[in-house]
Amino acid sequence: MDLHYYDTLIAVADDCPVDGAVVPALRGGKETVAVIQFEMISGAPGGLTQEDVLFETWLRRQESDVPSAFERAELRARFFSRSQACLRASPLPKKYGWGLLFDTAGRVTLCPMGSVEYQEIIAGEVLGITVLKAMRSKRA
Structure with a gap:
């Protein structure tokens, strides 16, 4: 699945x-999906x-020990063996x-809606x- x-x-x-x-905040002292994704993407812009x-995000929300590299690869394969919602469903946007x-290699960076870059892309000024x-969060 690509x-x-x-x-x-x-x-x-x-x-x-x-x-x-x-910037998303903790809820009840716990990391939300928004907090986890914000930290990951802002901490490694263009790296993921x-x-x-x-x-x-899924792995960090599990209440388990840190998996070995082998276990991580196995968990990742199992995770993507079933259908997943894409980042269009992320709480960030x-x-x-x-x-x-997303760049030409499929790596993601955050682009704040008030930024010049965001406004230029939305306006179609960036080819x-x-x-x-x-x-949408609610039905139209």
């Missing part, structure tokens, strides 16, 4: 409740693919105002970038 985007911006959802990018983010910008909207 879960990659190339030269693509996942734009903020139409029903995103914020006017600018907001969508598959890396999805798998590592749905609720927190962060666009997800070669496909724009896809994040999924």
